[in-house]
Amino acid sequence: MPRAILCILDSVGIGGAPDADKYGDTGSNTFGHIAEWAAAGRADRDGLRSGPLNVPNMDALGIGAAIKLSTGTLPPGLSATAKGGRFGVGREVSRGKDTPSGHWEIAGVPVPFDWGYFPQSEPTFPPDLIAEFVSRAKLPGILGDKHASGTDIIAALGEESIRTGKPICYTSIDSVFQIAAHEGAFGLERLYEICQIAFELTAPLMIGRVIARPFVGDDATSFKRTGNRRDFAIAPPEPTLLDRNQAAGNQVYAIGKISDIYAGHGVTHKIKGTGLPQLFDKTLDAMEMAADNAFIMTNFVDFDSEYGHRRDVPGYAAALEYFDTRLPEAIAKMRHDDLLVLTADHGNDPTWPGTDHTREQVPILVFSPSLSQGEIGIRTTFADIGESIAHWLGLAPGRHGKSFL
Ligand SMILES: O=P(O)(O)O[C@H]1O[C@H](CO)[C@@H](O)[C@H]1O
Numbered sequence: 001m002p003r004a005i006l007c008i009l010d011s012v013g014i015g016g017a018p019d020a021d022k023y024g025d026t027g028s029n030t031f032g033h034i035a036e037w038a039a040a041g042r043a044d045r046d047g048l049r050s051g052p053l054n055v056p057n058m059d060a061l062g063i064g065a066a067i068k069l070s071t072g073t074l075p076p077g078l079s080a081t082a083k084g085g086r087f088g089v090g091r092e093v094s095r096g097k098d099t100p101s102g103h104w105e106i107a108g109v110p111v112p113f114d115w116g117y118f119p120q121s122e123p124t125f126p127p128d129l130i131a132e133f134v135s136r137a138k139l140p141g142i143l144g145d146k147h148a149s150g151t152d153i154i155a156a157l158g159e160e161s162i163r164t165g166k167p168i169c170y171t172s173i174d175s176v177f178q179i180a181a182h183e184g185a186f187g188l189e190r191l192y193e194i195c196q197i198a199f200e201l202t203a204p205l206m207i208g209r210v211i212a213r214p215f216v217g218d219d220a221t222s223f224k225r226t227g228n229r230r231d232f233a234i235a236p237p238e239p240t241l242l243d244r245n246q247a248a249g250n251q252v253y254a255i256g257k258i259s260d261i262y263a264g265h266g267v268t269h270k271i272k273g274t275g276l277p278q279l280f281d282k283t284l285d286a287m288e289m290a291a292d293n294a295f296i297m298t299n300f301v302d303f304d305s306e307y308g309h310r311r312d313v314p315g316y317a318a319a320l321e322y323f324d325t326r327l328p329e330a331i332a333k334m335r336h337d338d339l340l341v342l343t344a345d346h347g348n349d350p351t352w353p354g355t356d357h358t359r360e361q362v363p364i365l366v367f368s369p370s371l372s373q374g375e376i377g378i379r380t381t382f383a384d385i386g387e388s389i390a391h392w393l394g395l396a397p398g399r400h401g402k403s404f405l
């Protein structure tokens with residue numbers, strides 16, 4: 001009986017989105033630019049990595065061919081043809097270039113509405129929203145109240161936050177209200193409690209997520225965010241592939257951020273993890289445990305949060321190379337009728353200006369021991385990924401997208 005394993009390499013875009021101009025992202029290409037920089041010796045870091053990008057396993061599944069299909073250009077060091085599996089390109093119809101939009105559409109539900117966003121001004125949050133938040137959460141006030149990179153704002157305001165008991169509230173070009181506070185001084189449970197209050201206040205503004213960003217450390221030089229991040233998210237507007245597989249009586253393993261991204265809907269097994277090694281281990285564990293017709297979905301967030309937003313090209317390259325070294329373990333564990341799909345939810349080109357996501361097409365790399373090699377072309381919605389998995393698992397077709405299997 002079939003099973004499906006869907007790996008979201010968070011932010012691993014491959015350029016070429018036809019509407020990238022509306023986002024100021026024309027020419028961005030996360031994977032392609034990393035390969036170019038690596039080939040030019042611009043992704044070297046002592047003790048971490050050096051030289052051309054070394055991803056033979058993803059290349060065999062068709063990453064080079066997918067990038068060529070997406071952009072017309074084959075990045076250096078990659079192959080124009082796949083050696084196994086089916087490769088293609090995903091194009092997003094949802095307007096947001098954010099994590100929930102990408103994930104929901106991949107799971108068969110394009111986002112039909114516009115998210116709320118906070119303006120680039122400072123303060124960024126509506127004063128009445130903050131007044132209500134401070135009052136309901138019984139806070140002495142807040143810090144931040146602007147667009148910021150999470151690591152930078154913790155370095156800048158973390159000490160003051162510890163001293164005053166005021167949490168750091170910030171946003172980005174995504175539909176987010178993020179709250180950073182010290183795990184010890186402020187308290188993790190207290191942080192989650194105020195995030196829940198903020199979520200209730202921001203949901204009517206169509207803000208997609210409130211994100212708890214706990215950190216530890218003694219001062220600006222040692223502050224570090226922990227794996228206790230938690231996303232309080234608006235639920236998808238229709239049943240996703242997760243709901244559909246659960247409703248059919250099957251298992252749904254949600255690994256890493258997945259459960260948060262779908263507001264827990266359709267999840268039968270919620271498995272948390274931190275860092276690429278652990279997330280990969282947990283995916284392999286799930287492959288051991290999963291029953292017939294199970295759907296296993298993992299979000300590998302580090303590509304995005306640790307390297308893309310940080311504009312860290314060597315770090316991103318090393319992360320791709322690490323993931324690639326682990327791929328044969330997943331393939332070795334596959335049963336004859338298991339399906340493995342690698343894709344991404346948006347781009348986050350580390351060579352691009354700023355620190356935000358980039359509007360890109362994404363790779364769709366599909367492999368099963370029982371599937372012949374081939375090309376699936378440029379799919380005009382990410383929902384084709386979810387529909388293909390639904391088809392593989394024997395579920396009835398959904399409302400959006402078409403199976404390529
Ligand atoms: O800079 P940090 O805190 O990592 O924030 C990033 O993480 C958020 C959620 O993925 C994005 O909206 C982006 O702003």
Ligand SMILES: [Mn+2]
Nearest residue numbers: 010011099345
């Ligand atoms: Mn993402």
Ligand SMILES: [Mn+2]
Nearest residue numbers: 304305309357
């Ligand atoms: Mn991100």
